[in-house]
Amino acid sequence: MRRNGAGRAAAAWTAVWVLAGAASADGATAPAVDAQEEAQDEVRLELRVTVVLTERRASVDRGASDGLAVGDVVWLLPREGGRFRASVVAVEERSAVVELDGADVALAAGLKAEATVPASRFESEDGASEPTGATDAPTPAANASNDATGARPSPNSIWRDRDEEFADGMPLLAGVEAVSPGDRTPFVRGRVWLSVDGTYTGQDGRSDQFVRAGTDVTYENPFGQGGVLDLGVDWERLRFDRPELDDLADTELRFERLSYAFGGTRFDGDRYQFGRFLQHGMPEFGVLDGAEWSRRTDEHHSFGASVGYMPEPDAEYESGHDFQLAGWYRWTSDATELAAAKVGFQKTWHDGAPDRDLVVLQGHYLPRDGWSTQASVWIDATGGGEIEGSGPSVSHAYLSASPYTASRFGLELNYSYLDFPELERDEYLPTPAPIEIADQRVHRLGADWWVPMGDGSRFTGRLGGWSDATNDGGDVEVGVDVVDIVGRGSHLRPLLFLARGAGTSVWGTRLGLSFGGEKVRYDLFYELANYRQNGFPGGNDDFVQHRLRTSVSWYPTPHWALTAHVDGTTYHEERGATAGVYAQWSF
Amino acid sequence: MEFLKNVLQRLRRLGVPALGTVVLGASLVACALQRTGGLEVHRWWAGLGPVVPHESFPEDCSLCHVGDTWNTLRADFEFDHEERTGVPLLGAHSAAQCLRCHNDRGPVQTFVQRGCAGCHEDVHQGHLGTNCSECHEQNTWRAVGQVERHSRTRFPLTGVHAVTSCQRCHPGVDSGRVAPTSTECVSCHLDNLNSAVVPDHFAFGWVNDCGRCHLPTTWQEAVGF
Numbered sequence: 001m002r003r004n005g006a007g008r009a010a011a012a013w014t015a016v017w018v019l020a021g022a023a024s025a026d027g028a029t030a031p032a033v034d035a036q037e038e039a040q041d042e043v044r045l046e047l048r049v050t051v052v053l054t055e056r057r058a059s060v061d062r063g064a065s066d067g068l069a070v071g072d073v074v075w076l077l078p079r080e081g082g083r084f085r086a087s088v089v090a091v092e093e094r095s096a097v098v099e100l101d102g103a104d105v106a107l108a109a110g111l112k113a114e115a116t117v118p119a120s121r122f123e124s125e126d127g128a129s130e131p132t133g134a135t136d137a138p139t140p141a142a143n144a145s146n147d148a149t150g151a152r153p154s155p156n157s158i159w160r161d162r163d164e165e166f167a168d169g170m171p172l173l174a175g176v177e178a179v180s181p182g183d184r185t186p187f188v189r190g191r192v193w194l195s196v197d198g199t200y201t202g203q204d205g206r207s208d209q210f211v212r213a214g215t216d217v218t219y220e221n222p223f224g225q226g227g228v229l230d231l232g233v234d235w236e237r238l239r240f241d242r243p244e245l246d247d248l249a250d251t252e253l254r255f256e257r258l259s260y261a262f263g264g265t266r267f268d269g270d271r272y273q274f275g276r277f278l279q280h281g282m283p284e285f286g287v288l289d290g291a292e293w294s295r296r297t298d299e300h301h302s303f304g305a306s307v308g309y310m311p312e313p314d315a316e317y318e319s320g321h322d323f324q325l326a327g328w329y330r331w332t333s334d335a336t337e338l339a340a341a342k343v344g345f346q347k348t349w350h351d352g353a354p355d356r357d358l359v360v361l362q363g364h365y366l367p368r369d370g371w372s373t374q375a376s377v378w379i380d381a382t383g384g385g386e387i388e389g390s391g392p393s394v395s396h397a398y399l400s401a402s403p404y405t406a407s408r409f410g411l412e413l414n415y416s417y418l419d420f421p422e423l424e425r426d427e428y429l430p431t432p433a434p435i436e437i438a439d440q441r442v443h444r445l446g447a448d449w450w451v452p453m454g455d456g457s458r459f460t461g462r463l464g465g466w467s468d469a470t471n472d473g474g475d476v477e478v479g480v481d482v483v484d485i486v487g488r489g490s491h492l493r494p495l496l497f498l499a500r501g502a503g504t505s506v507w508g509t510r511l512g513l514s515f516g517g518e519k520v521r522y523d524l525f526y527e528l529a530n531y532r533q534n535g536f537p538g539g540n541d542d543f544v545q546h547r548l549r550t551s552v553s554w555y556p557t558p559h560w561a562l563t564a565h566v567d568g569t570t571y572h573e574e575r576g577a578t579a580g581v582y583a584q585w586s587f
Numbered sequence: 588m589e590f591l592k593n594v595l596q597r598l599r600r601l602g603v604p605a606l607g608t609v610v611l612g613a614s615l616v617a618c619a620l621q622r623t624g625g626l627e628v629h630r631w632w633a634g635l636g637p638v639v640p641h642e643s644f645p646e647d648c649s650l651c652h653v654g655d656t657w658n659t660l661r662a663d664f665e666f667d668h669e670e671r672t673g674v675p676l677l678g679a680h681s682a683a684q685c686l687r688c689h690n691d692r693g694p695v696q697t698f699v700q701r702g703c704a705g706c707h708e709d710v711h712q713g714h715l716g717t718n719c720s721e722c723h724e725q726n727t728w729r730a731v732g733q734v735e736r737h738s739r740t741r742f743p744l745t746g747v748h749a750v751t752s753c754q755r756c757h758p759g760v761d762s763g764r765v766a767p768t769s770t771e772c773v774s775c776h777l778d779n780l781n782s783a784v785v786p787d788h789f790a791f792g793w794v795n796d797c798g799r800c801h802l803p804t805t806w807q808e809a810v811g812f
Contacts (some may be wrong), residue, residue: 051673109673110696179637181691185658189684193727199750208752226691234761238754245778256762265691283704284713287762313764315754337697362713366700374702376713400716414716418767428766429759436769446739464739475739502741502770503798510735527735531745535798543804545745547734553726558682561727569750572804576750584727586679 042116043067047074049111055406056100058086058107063094067117074098074115076105079336080367086113106369106404180267181226189587190217190231197580204243210580212236216257225262230277232257236315252315256287269296271304276319279306282328282344284360284378287311289319300337303329310348312426322355322425324348339365350424357381359392373401385422387437395421410450418442439469456483460495468502475499479510490515497529505532508545518555525549531571545571559586639689660685674699678725710763742770746804772797 219229264271274291290308328344341363378396446464465474479495493512508529551565669675698705703719
């Protein structure tokens with residue numbers, strides 16, 4: 001029998017030790033007497049939930065061959081703590097179905113559990129230990145009674161050390177060793193894409209044309225060291241025809257990524273990356289032309305540092321003006337990262353002059369049964385600028401929270417805040433005007449929810465609000481998401497919406513329909529809305545706008561995607577149309 | 588406050604900030620030099636065997652693997668991820684190699700819990716939240732439906748704004764940076780204002796409140812005279 005996984009090995013060896021203790025005569029390495037007596041009759045199994053079948057039923061990775069039988073009690077052990085009783089209701093050779101007995105616990109794949117089964121199930125009629133229902137090669141548990149001649153050295157043997165994790169009857173090559181990244185076959189994966197779009201408006205032949213092409217390539221283990229070479233290139237050709245102004249045209253070739261990273265695996269807690277890359281430990285610090293190092297500690301915490309130049313976040317990605325040093329520390333509650341907190345500090349210089357002292361705080365709490373919460377805060381301490389002066393201030397914050405509801409309904413709350421910091425670097429595009437830096441700040445609050453309507457259909461809704469230095473506004477949406485109405489996998493989404501912007505209020509309806517199969521998908525979308533321009537004289541303040549969008553996507557193979565779309569918009573006395581194609585090959 | 592100032596002044600005189608810097612630096616160096624011990628220390632990581640859990644797989648390795656290593660899967664390899672694990676693979680995820688998610692960089696459950704950013708680079712650098720599928724579809728990762736989503740902002744897109752490339756107002760969008768743009772017309776239409784000489788807008792002081800004369804549904808035509 002091939003033994004795979006720590007869970008199975010641990011369970012099996014628990015049985016080995018328990019039965020070995022029972023079989024041991026000399027007691028030199030036997031467990032305590034009480035434990036022996038308890039263990040003589042029972043074997044403890046460790047299990048994991050593999051598939052959640054219903055709210056109260058799940059499949060586990062142990063079955064009849066491991067000694068489980070219908071009616072056995074299984075104790076679920078969520079990482080948040082507690083023991084929850086479930087019963088085995090069906091058993092197959094290598095899996096079983098358990099059902100919660102009473103207590104309400106969130107079932108999830110990977111959830112640990114344990115069960116205690118009678119040791120007699122491992123004994124065959126002739127008294128030899130054998131798992132119930134097992135017809136193949138014996139497990140360690142099955143061989144536990146042979147321990148005296150197998151895993152444990154014979155009293156007369158010249159060998160004094162126990163043959164670790166091996167018992168008679170097991171295949172010689174039982175243990176499956178992990179293949180380290182450096183031993184894996186080098187391979188290349190990635191994608192190549194092409195996008196062509198054109199927009200035309202009815203007035204004066206105004207038009208936009210875009211051609212974009214790009215590739216993302218990852219070359220794993222290129223040098224036999226288990227490292228990863230990353231390449232990301234974008235090429236774009238843009239043209240804007242403006243009758244009243246000079247036309248704009250631009251062509252850019254941009255290397256967004258070109259880096260080599262190694263380490264950071266379970267074989268090596270240190271990770272190194274150099275080249276052009278998005279910072280791995282703290283993406284909030286941006287893309288870097290430089291190097292980053294990080295280390296994972298034994299307790300699953302980590303910390304790291306980076307140095308290099310920051311390309312400007314525009315179409316050209318020009319580098320060399322903004323130098324940065326950064327460091328961060330990440331704390332995790334345990335290996336499962338139920339809770340984590342991270343703090344990072346970045347110091348930047350723009351053309352040699354000190355520019356930004358940025359502290360980023362980030363954390364999450366992701367209980368399986370509770371509110372999953374993630375938050376980030378950017379704190380800027382700029383060096384005494386003319387507009388904002390000096391001193392720390394929150395320049396950006398983000399918070400999202402979503403409760404676990406066992407699919408009874410869905411709810412997600414979001415809050416964000418932005419206050420432009422005073423920087424020499426062009427961090428925000430378009431560059432905020434001094435008055436925006438001085439006064440502008442935007443709070444946003446949103447709640448999205450859905451409630452099931454049966455057959456997979458949902459009632460959906462959203463409520464949002466925003467507030468900046470001079471205005472307040474918000475939006476409301478209510479709709480339904482009906483599935484399988486025109487064939488399997490189809491979605492029909494009618495909704496009503498109402499929104500108030502800084503200078504525009506809008507209300508209307510939208511209708512979306514998506515249908516088709518795995519190879520070809522069709523999408524239709526229509527919006528009818530009334531836009532009211534606040535502050536305009538009567539007769540020029542209300543405009544009805546129609547928008548129609550159609551697209552067809554073709555997936556001839558799992559590696560190819562081809563999409564064509566046509567959008568049409570009519571507003572006031574004008575017309576606008578956009579057409580485009582997108583092709584992508586993944587490899 | 589006075590007491591605090593005095594304490595700080597004394598510490599400053601004693602050179603504590605400099606000393607603190609030295610201690611902090613030495614601590615960082617000490618941390619950096621402290622080896623983690625590789626396999627022995629990271630037993631939890633190293634003792635797992637294959638990075639893809641095999642507990643419930645059939646015993647016949649050749650059903651999935653070919654060759655004399657564990658590296659190669661059969662050409663006709665199939666695995667119903669949703670049925671076997673309860674986790675559906677949507678869009679392009681269904682064609683992804685197992686090792687893309689189940690790899691040596693950590694247990695997949697922790698990545699999944701972090702959301703999309705657990706596996707994918709957050710090119711928006713944390714500014715746009717964690718729910719990527721709100722804007723991106725999962726086959727090609729393109730962002731669709733942005734005009735509708737824009738009605739939730741301070742600037743619902745009406746008229747020509749609804750058929751204008753995102754890049755015209757958000758120049759950083761190519762590199763994933765979608766910062767809020769001022770809702771003032773001039774923030775995007777400064778070129779138009781500078782070229783508006785008949786009549787001379789600057790001479791008349793018409794540099795604000797464009798909506799008094801212009802409609803947002805058209806580019807240049809003034810109304811209401």
